[in-house]
Amino acid sequence: MPGPAPLPSPGAVPSPLPQELLRLVHPHLVPCPPAQNSASPTGPPAITPLLPPTFPNVASNAISLGGVAAVSAFFACPPAEAMARCLEAGLWPLRFLRNRGVLSPLDQATLLRSRVTVLGCGGLGGYVLLLLARLGVGALRFCDPDTFEETNLNRQALCREDRIGLNKAEAAKAELALVASHVATECHPIAATPETLPALLHGTHALVDCLDSIPARQYAAAAAVAHNVPFVHGTIAGWEGFALLCPATDNTFSRLYPPSKTAPAHGAEATLGTPAPTPQVTAALQAMLTLRALLPLHPSLPSPDILMHLDLGLPEIELLFV
Numbered sequence: 001m002p003g004p005a006p007l008p009s010p011g012a013v014p015s016p017l018p019q020e021l022l023r024l025v026h027p028h029l030v031p032c033p034p035a036q037n038s039a040s041p042t043g044p045p046a047i048t049p050l051l052p053p054t055f056p057n058v059a060s061n062a063i064s065l066g067g068v069a070a071v072s073a074f075f076a077c078p079p080a081e082a083m084a085r086c087l088e089a090g091l092w093p094l095r096f097l098r099n100r101g102v103l104s105p106l107d108q109a110t111l112l113r114s115r116v117t118v119l120g121c122g123g124l125g126g127y128v129l130l131l132l133a134r135l136g137v138g139a140l141r142f143c144d145p146d147t148f149e150e151t152n153l154n155r156q157a158l159c160r161e162d163r164i165g166l167n168k169a170e171a172a173k174a175e176l177a178l179v180a181s182h183v184a185t186e187c188h189p190i191a192a193t194p195e196t197l198p199a200l201l202h203g204t205h206a207l208v209d210c211l212d213s214i215p216a217r218q219y220a221a222a223a224a225v226a227h228n229v230p231f232v233h234g235t236i237a238g239w240e241g242f243a244l245l246c247p248a249t250d251n252t253f254s255r256l257y258p259p260s261k262t263a264p265a266h267g268a269e270a271t272l273g274t275p276a277p278t279p280q281v282t283a284a285l286q287a288m289l290t291l292r293a294l295l296p297l298h299p300s301l302p303s304p305d306i307l308m309h310l311d312l313g314l315p316e317i318e319l320l321f322v
Contacts, residue, residue, distance in 0.1 A: 017089045028067025062094040079182035080138030084109040115139035117204040119192040121168040125210030126157035127283030133180035143188035144168040155276040197223040206293040208232045221253035230293035234286040238272035241282030241310040245289040
C-alpha cells in the first residue's frame, strides 16, 4: 500500500515573500540576533534569505503570532503553512526561534508540513504530543479510548484533578489548542485495532507507539510496515524505559516481540510501576526518534534500528543493536 505524500526536499529553492506582504507584517517583526549557519559539514547548508532589498533587516527579525495570522490570511492557508513559507524566506516564527541552531529553516518548514499519528494519550502519549507540538510538527492525529482516573495523576502530563473521568484524547485536543493553536489536530477517542489502524495511518509520516498493550503494539508495528510508515516504539517499567525507531520497510519491532499466542496483554509496567520521571524522559527519546523519521538527513539525530535502554536508577542510556 502506498505511503504518505513525500515531505518537501531539504534542497528545495525558497521563494521570497511578496513585498506587499512584508509591508503588512512589518509591525509584527521582532528584532533578533542574525542567524548562524548551524549545519554540520555533512549536513545540508542553511538557506540564504531571499528578501526584497527594500527590507534589508527583515532577515534579522522574527515574526510574531500576529504576523503569522497576517501571512495566513494573505495566502489563504493554515497557520502552519504560513510559518513554513516564512521560514523558506529566512524569516523565523518567534515561537520557534529557540529551535534555530539545532534546526535549519528548511528543517522547521518540513516539520510544519508533517503529520504524525500518536497511539495513546496517557503517560507517554501526553508528553510526546506536547513535545512534537512545541517542536513544530504541523498536524497531529491521536487516539485513546480511555478516561483519566486518579492513578494517572502521578505521571500523565494531560491529567489534572478537574479532568478525572474525561477522555484522554479529547483532553489532548483541548490542551494542544492552548499550547499550539496552529497544529491541525485529529482527535479519535477509539482504540488502535487492526480495523481502525488503516484510517489512523492514512497520510501520516510517522506512527508513534504510546500504547500499554503488547498485542496492540504488534498490530500497530505490522500496520506501519504495510503502509510504509516509520514506527517509533516506546515502553516503560519502573525506572527503565525503551525507545526504538523502526524504518518504514522493516518490522524491526517483531524481533523484540515475536508473535506468540502466550504473550501477556501488558508489559512489566503493570508490576514494576510507572513513576513520573520515566515517561517524561522516555517520551523525549521518542520525540527525538520521531524527528529522525521526519528529517532523515539531519546529521545530529539518533539512528534507526538502535534500541535505547534508559535506566534512571543509575542513571544511564544504553544503546543496543536490534
